Amino acid sequence: MSDYDFDLFVIGAGSGGVRASRVAAAHGARVAVAEEFRVGGTCVIRGCVPKKLLIYGAHFAEDLSDARRFGWNVPDCGFEWTTLRDNVLGEVDRLEGLYKNTLDSHKVEMIPERATITGPHGVRLASGREVSAKYILVATGAWPVIPDTPGAEHGITSNEVFHLDRCPGRIVIVGGGYIANEFAGIFHQFGSHVTMVNRTGTLLRGYEEAVRDRLLQISITKGINFRFNAVMEKIEKNEDGTLCVRFADGDPVACDTLLFATGRRPHVEGLGLESAGVEVNDKGAIKVDDYSRTSCESIYAVGDVTDRVQLTPVAIREGHAFADTVFGGNPRMVDYSCIPSAVFSHPPLAGVGMTEAQARNKLGTVKIYTSDFRPMKNVLAGREERALYKMVVDATTDRVVGLHMIGPDAPEILQAAAVAVKAGLTKQDFDDTVALHPSMAEELVLLK
The missing domain is CATH 3.50.50.60 (FAD/NAD(P)-binding domain)
Known part of the structure; x- marks a missing residue:
């Protein structure tokens, strides 16, 4: 038996912490995770998921208006915020339950308390309970910044x-x-x-x-x-x-x-990092190496609490890689190149790889291909709103090094296109692909 209460103690049950807990437990580790608020973290409870549901709700404003141009006798519709709000919060509750079930099914001990670090292997819970762990993983995420303005x-x-x-x-x-x-x-x-x-x-x-x-x-x-x-x-x-x-x-x-x-800052206040000699940078983010290890050998950190990329899928990959490295006998790092990102604005935009300015600075000579068009649906709906797709190509190798777009469904289209950029495909590879017509995505293989 180990001299510690747990093989792994995770502080924070967000996307990165839950993934690390589940995978470490699947590798045979005895795992506990402490969460002072709700299981699911920023993404599920107060971020990506509820926000995307609000975005779906917001789309109906234009969709109902556009429907009249498509022959639908849509009456003037009123909007009830409380109905959407309550339905969204209900969905958040359901997802939190699924996250809890995932931890339970992997025999991870869930502790609904605040936890602070007392040393390289020590944790103190809000109830006063002291526990020990061979490894500690900090996955406490980030917190919104409020300006220092009167009022x-x-x-x-x-x-x-x-x-x-x-x-x-x-x-x-x-x-x-x-x-x-x-x-x-x-x-x-x-x-x-x-x-x-x-x-x-x-x-x-x-x-x-x-x-x-x-x-x-x-x-x-x-x-x-x-x-x-x-x-x-x-x-x-x-x-x-x-x-x-x-x-x-x-x-x-x-x-x-x-x-x-x-903006958001790493959520480390009062965490007790100094008791274990865990170093942070000038922005308060925990410093980690390529394997997510901090300056203390037994303490690791993943997700928004570090000084890397603040995206949910990145935190999940970091948590998984950590568990495989420490408990699965499979040391591996996360590849941070060509990470796609999106802004779910109205209309949404998305991008992967280098921007034109970044490519010119790094590569010198680049070729730019664009398509500035009015989506078919907007034409019939009487909307002047135009979409814009932009491809950045290394002029020396013909490799596509960046794709950027704004328009309806841009994030959905870009996810598949990001595979091509990540794989290092060329502009000719795009040109050789037959267009899927009529679609907005076909513009990617017709860029001039």
Whole structure:
């Protein structure tokens, strides 16, 4: 028998922690996982899943309007936020149950308490119980950042937005990243007056410039307001509960709800990392090597709590690789190249590989192929909204090194196309593939 209570103690039952727990247990390890809130983590409980369900709900606004052009006698429809909200939260409850069942079926001990590290092999639970483990895995994720602005306590974050009592008539969204743009599209479709506030002049930094410019153009056309290079001075709460957001320059903005989407920081506060000599970087992220090991040999970390890629599928792969490495006798690392990503805005955008600017800096000579078109459905619906696909090619080898697109179903199309980019296929390989007509995806093999 081991000298420890567990072979593995996982702190955090999100996507990475659950995967690591399940796989380690399948390799024969005695595993416990502590979670102070709910099983499923950010993605399932207050992130990707409930947000995507809101996005599906928001799409009906345009779909119902478009249906009339396709012959459907659709009456004027009202929207009930509480119905969607409650159904989404019910689905979150169901998924949490499935995650718990997965842990139970693999005989992982689930501990619904906060856990802190007391040393290289020690953990203390909120109840006072002390446990020991041969290995400890930190998978506590990240937490929304709230700006240090007077009156910021009157705002909410993506943690609370799913629980609003009512759909706001006016909402101010602070931030320019994917979370801000997604919620801007959601609430605009629900009928809210949306103002996006960004401290810089750039949306979606890191994405292909032509694609993010197209999203801005479409968003403005739809009626979303933007305040760029805006520095918030203070937030005031009025007697009727409404808010007034004041800026260093320009007119103030009145709203019913203020949503902060200004980034996320690793959730390490009070975790006890210093007791085991676990090092963090200047942003508070846990430093790890290629196998997710920290500066303490017995402690590992995966997911958003580290300084790597903050995406759910990446956390899952890191958790799986960790378990295979430590408990499965199969040391392996995660490949972070060519990771596809998407923004579920209205319309959505997606990309994989290098942007044009990145490719020019790295490769020197590149070829660019684009297709700027009006999707067939938009034509009949009377919408002027255009899609844009862009392919970045290494001019020396003809290899496709980047694909970027904005338009209906862009993420669904890109997932399959990302396989081709990852495999190193050439522009000629795309050209040699017969188009699937009529479809939007066929534009990928017809790019000029």
